[in-house]
Amino acid sequence: MHAFIALLWHADHPSACHSAHKFLGRMEQAFDADHPCIKTPGFMLFDLGSNTTRDTIIRVNGADHKPVGAIFGTLFRRSNALAPSRPITNFAQDEMLRLSRSRNECVLSDYWGSYLAFHSDQDGGSVIADPTSSIPCFFLVHQGVLIVFSHLEKCTFIDPESLSLNYKFVSDLLAYDKIQSGATGFNEIQELRGGEKLVFHGPRLSRHLIWDPRVIASNHIAPCYEDAAAELRAMTRYVVQCWASAFEQTTVSLSGGLDSSIVLSCLSDTPFASNVRAIHFVMGTDDLTEVKFARASALKAKLPLKEIQFGALNLPRLDSHPRSARPFRKFLTLIPKLADIADILSPDSAILTGQGGDHLFRARTTTLGFADFLIDSGVSRNALRELLNSARLSRKSIWAVLREAIPSLALGARKSTLITGIEHACTPVNRSALASLDPRTCAPVWALEANGLPPAKFEQVSTLIHLFLVRETLDQPFHRNFVHPLISQPLIELCLRLPIYLLSWNGVSRGLVREAFKGEIPDCVRTRTAKGASTQFFVKQVTSNIVELREALLNGRLVEAKLLSRNDVSKFATVESVQTHEFGHKMLIYYTIEAWLRNWIEKLENVRTSA
Template sequence: MPSCLALIWDPADPDAAAAASDIDRCVRRGAPEAARHAVSAGCVLHDLTSGTTGRHVLSIPAGEVSGAVFGRLFRRACARIPVPPLAILDQEAGRRIASSRGASLMTDYWGAYLAFLACSDGTVVLTEPTSSIPCFYCQTRGVTLVFSHLEVCPLPDWIRFDPDLDFIANLLAYDKIQPGQSGLRGVRELAGGCRLHVSGGRVRKEALWDPRQVARNALEPAPEEAAACLRETTSCVVRTWGQACPHLALNLSGGLDSAIVAACLMQEPGALDMRAVHFILRGGDPPEAAQARAVARDLGIELAECLIDPADPLPPPDCHPLSARPFREFLGRRADAERRQALGLAGRTVFTGQGGDHLFLETRDPLIFADYLRRHGPGRRAAHELLAAARLSGESVWHVLAESLSHLVAGPRETAAIRSIRERQTGLNRLTHERLDASDLLPVWACVPEGLPPAKFAQVSGLAHMIQIRESLALPGTDETVHPLISQPLVELCLQLPAYLLCHGGRGRGLVRQAFAGRLPDQIRLRRSKGDASRFYTEQLKANRDLLADTLMNGALVANGLIDRADVEAALRPGSYGVDTFGRMILVCYVIEAWLGRRTRRNAAP
């Protein structure tokens, strides 16, 4: 997993310079193989990625302004042609990046990166819009630390982090919130598409990329042209990632999105060393193996299969990395790596089809008709679009018409993102919900539509969840994960296409289904059902009940009054944890408890 740490300080401040020197020495002792890059007299960047020799850092030459890009950077080009990651930036490109204070990175390039620019009035840090690489920052003794993965940063003992219990309480409501905080007091998260300006020990941040602004610049070609554009852009970003990571293992779920990724990669089969793997969840859920096999057979991909038993033990609570916040992937990441190693897939970049539901728009929202009326009014195609919205939602045309007109007359209601948080209330997190304002947990663009029509805004607000799909833990022995669909050019195209066009023909993801006609088996391309793992998780809870009960009932969450011991007992009572009102929330609590308990014990140690 690409990981980095940057130190930023004022070289004219002797105390800050001494602190930066001490931190720098500690990092070099603790990570002797890390590549160190001096960005300026007051900024140094450490590439902490396991096993690298600095291949993740690209210098920005710009005369008086110096800088570096950490990660992978691709130049925007023709949507049909995949491009290799940039190995060098010329002086002209560097000057353009510098003169825009990094903003041109988001218009002229895309990828997975953090950027650092040393300017005359301070240092600028930028995150790319999809936030593929996490970015956290804090300040101590005049030094600003910017890091992707705290768990791999070898810092001196005098830097201590205390848990932020208010943030932890909010995580119990929804563990993928993005309020700009972290699980540690004084540590902030820089969201995707933002710029942080550090000068004289002060920081200021601003948003450069707003998905609502992208969506307002709508494109509405004819369905056939839109399908071709969507297919070409999808193929381009997936194949670009394939060129950057040619030794890969694709998670082939049997669903539409991973099948689309497979079809794009197999356009140039000789250029890749690719295998696919399908994980079979025991527990009684409908199997997806037949669909995965059909895709692999049709595309000529070697497919490995791996059984996962719900009775497998959960990772011990004291194994959660000392990261900046709890992450749900703690539950299965190490076990996943061990399974891949047993299948001979270790060392390969993991590719997934994650993000497709959000971008290609898997929805049953009748308000796609309201979107159409907002854009076109009651024209000659209105009846056709009304029928399509009824087909999509499974409601009568009268219901769709009433809902759409009500929305157009009465205006915006509670947003889908906020409603989904409110609906997550269970017996376990009721204490949090009693004082919660859900709008504080999400970026403003996920809460305020700013004139977007309702179905398009629902898609925009859903990006807040999609972005948190990223792999956020740097664990030893695990391979890098890439979600090629969550790439800026494809994200922006899907935001620009109207919701009713993405749902062409009254089908969720209808446009992309049309786009890949003839490239995928119809049993995959046209299927509407989705895989379900609810029985697997119920059996997993049953098998690990004693561990869950002991950890939660005697842990830091109860000790700090964030959950109630009696609520834990009720949630783990036989017959309760298979019910939706508790469901996987128990596992989320376990992850948060594992992180908080370990961080608390670490801070109590002498």
Template sequence: MPPCFACLAWPAGNEDATRRVEHLVWALQTHQPERPSAFRMPGLYLADLSPTGHPACRILPLHNAEGVPAGCLYGTLFRRAAGSLRPLDRLSPEETRRICRTGGRALMTEYWGHYVLILKTGDTIRLLVDPVSAIPCFYRRHGEIACVFSHLEACPDEFATDLTLDLASLRRLRVYDKIQTGRTAYCEIHELGGGQRLELSRPNASPETIWDPRPLASQPLHLSDQDAAEALRETVRDCVGSWASACGHIAMDLSGGLDSSIVTACLARVCNDKRLDIVHHHIRAADAPELVHAQATCAHLGLDILALDVAPSRALPDPDAHPPSARPWRNFLGLGFDKILPDRLRSPGTTFFTGQGGDHLFLMTRSPLGLTDYIRQGAYARLWTEWLNAARLSDTSLWKTFASNLPYLLGRPARSALETAIMGRLDRLDLPGGKSGEWLEGLPDWALRPGDLPPGKFEQISTLPHLYQIRDPLARASGRHVIHPLISQPLIELCLRLPVWQLCLGGINRGLARMAFSSDLPDQIRRRTSKGEATQYFARQLAGDWEKVATALSQGCLMEAGLLGRAELDRLLADRAMTASATFRDMLQLYTLEAWMRAARSRTARLVRS
């Protein structure tokens, strides 16, 4: 189960609010199998809802020099320093003073990790989330009481009273289900995004952005290729080693790709055999198998590997099985995957590591716009080489590469890859896209507006909101806890400052990372530029459960709420052979939305009955 918490903040002098808080605290305590560990001070209560023995998350109380409580931090926190670090188990009064004086900003510059900070100074209560929003942070109000939580489904029903569906938000999720804008599927529940801060003590306060990647990226590092590779290698090793030090037993989910192989190599340096298991999910479908690549990495590193068969005959979850979360999550489709794990890997003390995040940071791209970035930095010593590299990376001719860059060299502003993807979905679904602001509202400003950034670097930055989606969004007692060590602030900030043409060294996607870890990887992995896919697995799984999905959608909540039209559903059902590549994706996305709508309706009905 992922890190999971619930928090209550209220005016300490309000007797009515205090009585209602006591009832909510009682509900939280009785809802858990074991009494949760908690932090409490006047006007603030936080409970850790994670299982006992969770190794990588804790409550850090904050106290000033006089010993007066100043709030607490939930999560895992490291100091900014070189090397593999141990997570902090306390903060000194002087550190607390700096954090309070800056309203939490000092956390972004002097520390890193996965955390939610609740800071209380006088009557002011502030909420702050780490830059990658690794621990979800939702909030709502019950009168004078602010309720903050990571997973609505792990909270008692008292947290879910008087909720109304946000149909407009659900329509946006139909267009692009990766979108995270601060809105959820309920009008009353909002989400605090990565690097944002909120003043909880002001009922109508809006979130403010504390962490913005654009100023970092506007100050690129000017390093030789060798020095850049060394900086990248050491930062990756430090981040992976630090996360490993925060965990007990680790199961590395090795896909067979470059990024997960790099994380595996870093773990092999710091973990002994008793602490580390290597697991590969061997997908049995028409997609090219990845097992041979995972085996090559383990053979090179002298590690054993456990291959777990994943067959498309595995049934999709039932449409009534989506947890009653604050919004739909595509991860619902993977419910039941944990059943294929051996018992020793199901312990709460086991943490799974992945290589997720490498595509965005090491830079998996075909864009030729790194050429503009190189020219705009004012150095021309390797102009011809970078022109050739841009053509190689994009697999286009030299003249087409130049034509792609010319508008930006003449002053065209950089474009947001996130905005382009959303508008493309609107076009494909034949939905009105004229008022683009309606569909983009709430997205981080830094993902939509480039400032003075060159086009290649802004393309990279504008995809970073997808990192928020790579986390544990559903709390389940049997669910695994997953850490993505590449999605760590020091590595993100380094990759923001490395030019995109250098990240794609030699005109090869993730070229700098390949150079940095050349001695840790077999040539088979280092030279591989293709990506593994599970497209045919999901298509075959849907084909096996077609009748279940079709029945659920034909007689379900989406139709009733007007979120799915009969003509659109008939068009999808007519393509049972899935000749259109988007059919199975749309069907599975709609099935997830339908399952969530049923969970929401079921919880509402239960609350009405009680």
């Protein structure tokens, strides 16, 4: 897990220097002095993570060979030949000059990975978050010092008395807990989103969007299907193998579905294979079992598989949510018995998942691919073929496809899928919060406005926000070195440039990637379009703990703050309601928000009482 804290300030301002060194003193009292760090006038960066055996700070020097910043995280050089390579541990002089002259912006075109790029100069500095937002990046300004950090719960040296709860943000989370607005649970703390650059000049802060997926998607390519499949296969293997090279031991979380099976296959018959194995978590509910598919994929890859049973459905204690900058779903993650996973928790090991494939490879039944084809090619000789493919993909008649696709050709008709989803996710408990939420404040502009993209491609772009929320957000031991290799910038950019009707080749969900990995994964997995689900697992978790959930919310801080209605909670928090309502599982989200809010209110009350 990557965790850090950084300080930037004006080295020529005495008051800012005094504040920075005073803050540094508190930091050094709070944690081990052996943490890797870089210290220069106006800039300090500390690695607070658990990966002490790996280099996570890469120094960047200017033309005078003096430090002007650093890259924190895991970084790979781009390769036109798609030749896998290990992470960068240092830059050549010409690379540092290019980085320093561009104030690190060339990191987006020349490199990729999981990182934050820091630049420092006499006027202040800047921070760039990688496009996938893989490392949480929060910031605040205190007495002339920009404080940037990944995990507030690790930053015990930040004075809680300087923080005030942002109740509007908490209310918005009840309506839609995947908000990426840049706001947090505190009025003083903001979040830097993926592909953004934060510029710090004195007391002035400004954000700039420097990676826009709509720009990538507008530069589309349309190779023949055979070439597209070959390129998709090569790119997928490249990013997976690069990530595997970063660790001594790699474990693939093998669900048995298409995407995780592809990840495992990319590591078979490679130099990494001897250090690769697979694990499969057995849910133990009425959801469609995936065990036989996981076994088939492991057998095809000739790699060992370990099956781990999830039995207990207990909720984490209300007082155990880390004091993070905002509530996170990861709080609810069930942790297996340590005896089952002890051998995969070392700093030199990683767990790779197949997360991200649904979004990138397009596991979606839509009619809009035909609209995109008409925009790209007009009523050409392949139009009938694509009309039939869209009908097959959407499971609708060609007339229904025409009724939905033709009106979407008008630019004004392209509504963000994200906004539609937010408006739909209403329960009796959150309807008041939903009514006060402006959906257009919930995400970056690229997820809200098409900017000329065809309708199906904009649908893909607007849902990337969910993809970028798949990250390790809390400081918990089980989450160390969880890596989602499919959520890598080169693969994302390729999938953005490929037309939707090509990704859904032959009218099949994820059709192109299925063809790309023909012969690499078992056909029972490759051709299967039904997906395993964990829906019943979460419903069972709610119903098994309905009394605890009900009491926590009825007597909680959310009701006290009038963010929830006690009457609404009382009516909805029943086994029958949860089992019959489409969003009954959201009771777990409300519990998470309640746990976070309760933990912080008690902390702030104790601090102010003792003061």
